[in-house]
Amino acid sequence: MNQPFVLALLRNPRQIGAVVPSGQSLARAMALAAKPSGKRILEIGPGTGAITKALLAEGASREKLCLLERDDRLAAYLTGKFPGIRVINGDARSTADLIQPESGSYFDVVISSLPLLNVKEADKIIILEQIFSLLNQQGVLVQYTYSAKAPISSSLANRFGVKGERTAMVFRNLPPASVWKYSYPSNYNFHN
Ligand SMILES: C[S@@+](CC[C@H](N)C(=O)[O-])C[C@H]1O[C@@H](n2cnc3c(N)ncnc32)[C@H](O)[C@@H]1O
Known part of the structure; x- marks a missing residue:
């Protein structure tokens, strides 16, 4: 039993949005989609750190990785578990206020375990505005979902000028999940 996860789930089931932490196969599929080596990465909703661990295993560097977690006890747990990573x-x-990027220091990857299907539409728009304001032009947002549908509707993706593609289906996860990647088309007119 993953005790920090279970305790967080009991404190706030809607916020956690899953009954078990991400399994190793899903965590690896997320990390592979992120291609983390050398990238500046923001992980949102890392929970107990299954995906963080997979990102490190796939070559992410601790100095370039930043974790944003709402649950205060999980955040403290992650700080102890991953020395050298900003939590x-x-x-x-x-997000943008919390990160306070210096001008020009955008992220190459935002990787999210947020339970977007449980998030109210108005909040989802605010969160996506924050995320896309921090991604550079070649940047990607990686997000998983347990739904057969995309985690971000195509109308919402259009609103932010990004296109989504499913990069993996992970049947060896409970429940099965799919990994989606959102990025700007190469001809996108990007204004900072
Ligand atoms: C599905 S769980 C993450 C599971 C994680 N991949 C793991 O293996 O433990 C979702 C996480 O997102 C966090 N979360 C939910 N809403 C959030 C928000 N608005 N801001 C930051 N974190 C949030 C929850 O506290 C929880 O840790």
């Missing part, structure tokens, strides 16, 4: 305890709705 921010806060809400994804305030």
Whole structure:
């Protein structure tokens, strides 16, 4: 039993949005989609760190990785578990303020375990605005879902000028999940 996860789930089931932490296969599929080596990465909703661990195994560097977790006890747990990685305890709705990027220091990858299907539409828009304001032009958002549908509707993706593609289906996860990647088309007119 993953005790920190179970305790967080009992404290706030809707926020956690899953009954078990991401399994190794899903965590690896997420990390492979991120191609993390050398990239500046923001992980949102890392929970107990299954995906963080997979990112490190796939070559992410601790100095370039930043974790944003709303649950204060999980955030403290992650700080102890991953020395050298910046952990921010806060809400994804305030991502940009919490991160405070210097001008020009955008992320190459945002990788999210947020339970987007449980998030109210208005909050989802705020969170996505924050995420896409921090991604550079070649950047990608990686997100998994347990739904057969995309985690971000095509109308919402259009609103942010990104295109989504499913990069993996992970049947060896409970429940089975799919990994989606969102990026700007190469001809996108990107304004900073
Ligand atoms: C499905 S769980 C993550 C599972 C994680 N991949 C693992 O293996 O433990 C979703 C996580 O997102 C966090 N979360 C939910 N809403 C959030 C928000 N608005 N801002 C930041 N983190 C949030 C939850 O506290 C939880 O840790």
